[in-house]
Amino acid sequence: MEENVLEVSKLQKNFGKFKALKKITFEIKKGEVFGFIGPNGAGKSTTIRILLGILRASGGQAKIFGQDVWREAVGVHKKLAYVPGDVYLWPNLSGGEIIDLFLKLNQQKHTVKTDELIKQFELDPTKKARTYSKGNRQKVALIAAFSTDAAFYIFDEPTSGLDPLMEEVFQRNVLQLKQQGKSILLSSHILSEVEKMCDRIGIIRDGQIIETGTLAEMRHLTxxxxxxxxxxxxxxxxxxxxxxxxxxxxxxxxxxxxxxxxxxxxxxxxxxxxxxxxxxxxxxxxPTLEDLFLRYYQKKEEDRHGE
Missing domain, CATH: 3.30.70.120 (Alpha-Beta Plaits)
Known part of the structure; x- marks a missing residue:
C-alpha cells in the first residue's frame, strides 16, 4: 500500500456565516505530483493556509506525514518547502542574500545546486529586492524552495509573473523532484502546466472537491x-x-x-x-484538462439556471 504524505479528511473552514471549505477530502501519495485546480475564490488558497498552519480549520482534519498541521506545525514545517503566488521580500537585501536567508531558516545551506538554479532562472542575485519585478521575486522563492531538501513541496500559483521559458524551467525542476520520490501539491490556474506534470488532479469549486483522479480517469467527462x-x-x-x-x-x-x-x-x-x-x-x-474544467463550469451554470 502506498504511503500517504498528505491526508485531508472532511476539512471545513468558516469565516462567520460564509463556508469557505465544505468537508473536503483528498490525499497525496509519496512521490506524487497532485494538481489542485479551481476558479478564483474556490478555496485553493484557504486549503493551503490551513495545511501551513496559518489558518485553523473549523472542522475535519489535515495531516502531513501523520502530523496534525495545526497542533504540530513546527514539526510539519521541517519537512516542507512552500512558494506562494505573490512573494514579498526584504527590499534592502539582495536576491542572493534572501535566498541564503530562506535556506538558513530551513537549516539548509547554499550549495552548487543553488548556483545552478540561479543560472537556470536567469536571476541577478546581486540586485536589491526593491528593484525586482514580480517575476524576479517569484524566482527568488523558487530557487530557495528547489535548493531545499524537503520531503513535501507546496506551490500556490508559483509561476505567476514568469515568462514561458521560466515556466519550462519550473516544470523541469518539479519533474526532477518527482524522480527523487518527493511529493508535490501544485495549485495552479495554468491548466497546461497541471496537465504536463500532475499524476492526479483535484478540482475544487465553491469550497467543495467535485472530482479527484488521474487525467485518464477524467477523460470520460470531456x-x-x-x-x-x-x-x-x-x-x-x-x-x-x-x-x-x-x-x-x-x-x-x-x-x-x-x-x-x-x-x-x-x-x-x-x-x-x-x-x-x-x-x-x-x-x-x-480532450484537454481545460475542456474538463470548462465542462464542469458550464454544468454548474446549467444546473443553477435549471433550478
Missing amino acids: RTMITVVTKLPLGQVAQLPGVHHFKQELSAQNENRATFAVDSEQIGSVMAQLATYEIKTLQSTP
Whole structure:
C-alpha cells in the first residue's frame, strides 16, 4: 500500500456565516505530483493556509506525514518547502542574500545546486529586492524552495509573473523532484502546466472537491473535437447522441466537411455511424484538462439556471 504524505479528511473552514471549505477530502501519495485546480475564490488558497498552519480549520482534519498541521506545525514545517503566488521580500537585501536567508531558516545551506538554479532562472542575485519585478521575486522563492531538501513541496500559483521559458524551467525542476520520490501539491490556474506534470488532479469549486483522479480517469467527462470530410452529406450526424456544436460546410472540392464535439463515452458509436458516410479524412483532437474544467463550469451554470 502506498504511503500517504498528505491526508485531508472532511476539512471545513468558516469565516462567520460564509463556508469557505465544505468537508473536503483528498490525499497525496509519496512521490506524487497532485494538481489542485479551481476558479478564483474556490478555496485553493484557504486549503493551503490551513495545511501551513496559518489558518485553523473549523472542522475535519489535515495531516502531513501523520502530523496534525495545526497542533504540530513546527514539526510539519521541517519537512516542507512552500512558494506562494505573490512573494514579498526584504527590499534592502539582495536576491542572493534572501535566498541564503530562506535556506538558513530551513537549516539548509547554499550549495552548487543553488548556483545552478540561479543560472537556470536567469536571476541577478546581486540586485536589491526593491528593484525586482514580480517575476524576479517569484524566482527568488523558487530557487530557495528547489535548493531545499524537503520531503513535501507546496506551490500556490508559483509561476505567476514568469515568462514561458521560466515556466519550462519550473516544470523541469518539479519533474526532477518527482524522480527523487518527493511529493508535490501544485495549485495552479495554468491548466497546461497541471496537465504536463500532475499524476492526479483535484478540482475544487465553491469550497467543495467535485472530482479527484488521474487525467485518464477524467477523460470520460470531456469531449473530443472531430473534423471530418466525407463523400456523402452528414446531415444526420448532428442528431446523434453525444454530438455537440455541429458545424457543416461544403469545401472548395464540393466535399462534405464538418466539425463537432463528441462526448468521449459516445465516440465509438459516432465513429461507426461516420463510416457509413464514406470518410475521406478524419482528424480528432483529444480532450484537454481545460475542456474538463470548462465542462464542469458550464454544468454548474446549467444546473443553477435549471433550478
